[in-house]
Amino acid sequence: xxxxxxxxxxxxxxxxxxxxxxxxxxxxxxxxxxxxxxxxxxxxxxxxxxxxxxxxxxxxxxxxxxxxxxxxxxxxxxxxxxxxxxxxxxx
Amino acid sequence: xxxxxxxxxxxxxxxxxxxxxxxxxxxxxxxxxxxxxxxxxxxxxxxxxxxxxxxxxxxxxxxxxxxxxxxxxxxxxxxxxxxxxxxxxxxxxxxxxxxxxxxxxxxxxxxxxxxxxxxxxxxxxxxxxxxxxxxxxxxxxxxxxxxxxxxxxxxxxxxxxxxxxxxxxxxxxxxxxxxxxxxxxxxxxxxxxxxxxxxxxxxxxxxxxxxxxxxxxxxxxxxxxxxxxxxxxxxxxxxxxxxxxxxxxxxxxxxxxxxxxxxxxxxxxxxxxxxxxxxxxxxxxxxxxxxxxxxxxxxxxxxxxxxxxxxxxxxxxxxxxxxxxxxxxxxxxxxxxxxxxxxxxxxxxxxxxxxxxxxxxxxxxxxxxxxxxxxxxxxxxxxxxxxxxxxxxxxxxxxxxxxxxxxxxxxxxxxxxxxxxxxxxxxxxxxxxxxxxxxxxxxxxxxxxxxxxxxxxxxxxxxxxxxxxxxxxxxxxxxxxxxxxxxxxxxxxxxxxxxxxxxx
Numbered sequence: 001x002x003x004x005x006x007x008x009x010x011x012x013x014x015x016x017x018x019x020x021x022x023x024x025x026x027x028x029x030x031x032x033x034x035x036x037x038x039x040x041x042x043x044x045x046x047x048x049x050x051x052x053x054x055x056x057x058x059x060x061x062x063x064x065x066x067x068x069x070x071x072x073x074x075x076x077x078x079x080x081x082x083x084x085x086x087x088x089x090x091x
Numbered sequence: 092x093x094x095x096x097x098x099x100x101x102x103x104x105x106x107x108x109x110x111x112x113x114x115x116x117x118x119x120x121x122x123x124x125x126x127x128x129x130x131x132x133x134x135x136x137x138x139x140x141x142x143x144x145x146x147x148x149x150x151x152x153x154x155x156x157x158x159x160x161x162x163x164x165x166x167x168x169x170x171x172x173x174x175x176x177x178x179x180x181x182x183x184x185x186x187x188x189x190x191x192x193x194x195x196x197x198x199x200x201x202x203x204x205x206x207x208x209x210x211x212x213x214x215x216x217x218x219x220x221x222x223x224x225x226x227x228x229x230x231x232x233x234x235x236x237x238x239x240x241x242x243x244x245x246x247x248x249x250x251x252x253x254x255x256x257x258x259x260x261x262x263x264x265x266x267x268x269x270x271x272x273x274x275x276x277x278x279x280x281x282x283x284x285x286x287x288x289x290x291x292x293x294x295x296x297x298x299x300x301x302x303x304x305x306x307x308x309x310x311x312x313x314x315x316x317x318x319x320x321x322x323x324x325x326x327x328x329x330x331x332x333x334x335x336x337x338x339x340x341x342x343x344x345x346x347x348x349x350x351x352x353x354x355x356x357x358x359x360x361x362x363x364x365x366x367x368x369x370x371x372x373x374x375x376x377x378x379x380x381x382x383x384x385x386x387x388x389x390x391x392x393x394x395x396x397x398x399x400x401x402x403x404x405x406x407x408x409x410x411x412x413x414x415x416x417x418x419x420x421x422x423x424x425x426x427x428x429x430x431x432x433x434x435x436x437x438x439x440x441x442x443x444x445x446x447x448x449x450x451x452x453x454x455x456x457x458x459x460x461x462x463x464x465x466x467x468x469x470x471x472x473x474x475x476x477x478x479x480x481x482x483x484x485x486x487x488x489x490x491x492x493x494x495x496x497x498x499x500x501x502x503x504x505x506x507x508x509x510x511x512x513x514x515x516x517x518x519x520x521x522x523x524x525x526x527x528x529x530x531x532x533x534x535x536x537x538x539x540x541x542x543x544x545x546x547x548x549x550x551x552x553x554x555x556x557x558x559x560x561x562x563x564x565x566x567x568x569x570x571x572x573x574x575x576x577x578x579x580x581x582x583x584x585x586x587x588x589x590x591x592x593x594x595x
Contacts, residue, residue, distance in 0.1 A: 001243050005236035005265045007256050007302045007384045009293040065571040067333035 022084060026055035031082035033070070034062040047086060100163035103180065106134025107196060108173040110155065110166045113142035115212035118170045121187050122146050124202040131198060140169065140215040161216035162229050168211040172196070186211035223268035233274070233281055234267060236298055251306070256384055258376065258409055262306035273301040276311030277318060278584040285318055286325035288386035289332035290398050295321070295385045300377070303384055307377035307410070312355045313370055315580045316438060317377045320345045320412070323440040323578040324378060330442075330573045334566060335388045338400050340444045341566040342408035343382075344483070345375050346550060348426035349436035351580055352414035359414035361554030364407075364446055364485075364561070376410030405444035413552060416488065420551035421495035421504070428501060428549075429577040436580035441483050441548055442573035446561035447471075451490065454558075457497040460490050461504065464560055465511035469541055471562060475519035475529035477539045481565030481573070483548040489558045491551050501549060512541040543568050548575055 022028055030051050032044045048058045061078055063070045078085050109125055111118035122145070129135045129150040138155035139145040145152050155161055164173075168185035174195050175181065184191040188208040193201050216225055241250045247264045251257055263269065274281050274297070281298035288295050297318065304317050324331045324343050334341060347357055358368035366372065382388045390404070391397035401408070417424050426437035451463035464484065472480040486494070494504055516537045521529040530539070541547075546568040553559075566572050 002241045002247055002264060003238050003267060004241060004247075005234060005267060005270050005298075005302050006239055007265055007299070007306055007380070009291065009295070009299075009385050009387070010237055065333075067337065067567055067572045068330060069332065 019084075025051065025084075027057075028083040029057045029059060029081060031059050031061055031078045031085035033078065033085055033087040034060070035066040035087065036063050037066045044086075101160050102178050103160070103164065103173065103175045104134070104136045105175050105177065106136065108175055109135065109137045110140065110161055110164075110169055110171045110173075110214070111137060111145060112140040112169050112212070112215055113145050114215075115169050117187050117209045117211045119146065120205065120209060121170055121202070124187075124192065124205070125150060127201060128196060128198070133196060133198070158216045158221070158225055159229065161214055162225050166214045166216055169214050170211055171214075223272055226271045227267040230271070234270060234298060235282065235296075236270075236302060238267075255389070256306060256380075258380060258383060260409065262380075263308050265302045265305040269305045270298070270302050273305050273309065273311050273314055274298065275584070276314035277301075277582050279318070279582045286322050288321070288325050288381060289388065290335065291385075291387035293385050293387070295381065299385055300381055303380040304373075304377040306384075307380050308369065308373040309377050310355070310369070310373075313374050313377075315436075315583045316345075316347060316351065316355070316370075316374050316412075317381075318582070319438045319578045319580040320374065320378045320440065321381050323438055323576040324382070326576050328574040329440050329576045331382060331386075332388075334442045334573055335382060335386075335399050337566060338402045339566050340401065340403060340405045340564065341442045342405065342411065342444060343375070343378055344407065344441045344443045344563060345378065345412035346425055346439045346441065346483075346548075347374075347412060347414045347437070347580075348417065348424040348431075348439070349434060349580065351436035351583070352417075357412075357414035359416040359552050363413045363416070363552045363554075364411070371413050372410060374410070375407075375412035378412075379408065379410050407444050411444075415550045416552045419488065419491075419495070421491045421499060422486075422501035422549060422551055425548060425550050426577050429575070431577060431579060436583070437577055438580060439548070439575055439577040441563070441575045442481070442566040443483050443563040445483075445563035446485065447564060449560040449562060450558070451560075452558040454490075454493065457494045457499050457504075458507070460493050461507050462511060464490070465508055467560075467562060468508075468512060468547070469514065471541070471564060473528055475521075475523070475526060477514050477516075477519070477530060477541045478543050478546075479567060481542065481546040481548070481568030481575075483550065483563040483565060485553065485561040485563060486549065486551050487553040487557060487560045488551070488555055490560045505547075505549070508547070509540065512547075513538050514541055545569070545574070 034040050034044055051058050125137055126147055126149040135150050136153050137150055138153045138160050140155055140161055143152055171183055171185050172195055173180050173183040182195055184195050189202055193199055248261050251262050279297045283297045284294050285297055285300055300318055300321055304314055355370050357370040389397045390399035415424055425439050427433050431437050449464055449467040451460055454460035471482050516530045516534045519529050520532055520535050
């Protein structure tokens with residue numbers, strides 16, 4: 001029998017529960033997060049148009065760079081001001 | 092999780108204590124002296140390390156064949172004679188010396204007929220074949236990691252694959268003995284926090300890094316370099332999280348400067364970026380295993396995406412480290428250019444991959460070879476893109492000689508390159524040459540450098556023959572991606588074991 005030391009951090013994979021889905025988007029504030037990839041704005045412009053037509057208020061946000069996680073302050077601002085958020089990856 | 096508690100140090104009985112082994116001629120020589128001491132009324136305890144039939148008549152032999160007394164009381168030589176009072180050691184002498192033994196035992200005229208002195212033998216507790224086992228047996232509290240028992244019928248190599256601990260190549264099973272031996276490579280406390288490793292943001296200890304250095308195949312003397320590399324990689328500037336998650340090709344490249352490179356046998360010459368050198372290959376691999384096993388940054392496999400989203404990746408992502416060839420370099424070493432004092436051991440982390448060859452076999456002047464190198468660099472990433480992607484230029488020694496013999500140092504070489512790397516945006520704007528890719532029209536009319544300021548690293552490495560240099564292509568540079576980071580290599584113990592056979 002060989003005894004070895006665990007080379008991992010010993011974390012067991014966990015699943016993250018998604019937030020409840022809103023029944024309607026009418027009257028909600030929806031955040032659109034641009035991760036700053038080229039042409040992501042085109043996709044988000046179209047989404048903003050569609051969401052506004054459906055009666056939502058849209059707030060636009062952008063990460064400083066797509067190569068790093070969104071700053072804590074930005075995540076907090078979105079969580080505070082929005083009912084839901086859509087994050088777009090594009091190239 | 093706590094390891095097994097250390098075995099308590101056995102308390103020595105008061106009076107005189109001798110530690111001997113039958114295998115030692117000096118111990119056998121002094122056996123009559125031990126009898127003599129007992130006969131003259133000394134409270135004497137004799138521990139034997141190997142043979143309970145050690146030839147004594149006047150005193151019983153005490154058993155230290157498990158070496159607990161020897162290990163805990165730091166016996167390095169046999170015979171060792173110790174005087175103990177109230178359970179504490181007062182003084183000791185090693186080997187046979189009549190005057191020392193007489194002084195310690197407070198008697199005179201010991202060992203008539205024996206020579207004045209005779210050196211002892213090595214203690215069995217220091218036997219290289221036993222030292223690791225004893226360290227595990229008696230110092231269990233040093234290691235805090237979770238113990239995992241592999242079943243008797245489980246193949247050790249297969250077990251490490253089954254548990255997801257490998258990068259696709261076999262790893263060395265991290266037994267307690269191997270991890271303890273690895274930890275001897277640094278003077279840092281095993282419980283020290285080295286860095287917070289993305290993407291899981293795990294605060295990792297020296298011990299956890301050492302475990303992964305064992306997996307990677309490192310020798311203990313590499314550990315300070317691995318620790319420095321982990322520290323440098325896990326900085327905000329280097330951004331290993333983004334480097335890991337990108338669809339781009341790059342991974343962390345570790346460039347080592349300073350005397351440690353030669354001392355631990357790193358390669359800076361022939362095949363410097365290739366196979367064959369244990370230090371080069373395992374140091375970079377240890378860093379990547381830390382990111383995967385402790386940071387949770389594993390690549391996807393067989394169609395299942397992981398945190399590593401690389402479209403293709405690059406062979407060097409299994410681990411890439413090399414030493415700069417400093418001895419006959421035309422340049423000051425990379426770490427010195429980046430602010431450390433000459434002679435300081437250091438790592439520089441660069442987000443890159445490669446190499447891409449630069450061929451120039453006809454240039455015989457620094458001007459000509461520099462133009463060749465600049466032409467190759469202008470194509471880096473895309474000939475019509477500038478300012479986006481960093482690069483590391485590895486100047487081969489035969490190209491470097493043209494610079495050195497003309498008296499070009501790094502400042503001069505950079506100045507010449509900077510001019511040659513200026514590009515007219517009108518020549519490379521989107522749509523030009525029938526290619527949609529290129530610089531945006533909004534920048535038309537401007538003249539821009541191929542690389543952002545600080546976006547081109549230059550080092551000297553490779554063998555003696557071959558009129559080539561190389562580009563290690565870099566990822567997005569600067570605050571938007573990764574900035575190279577240089578860290579000193581520290582906490583090297585004064586008694587670092589040397590590699591077998593000396594430096595390669």
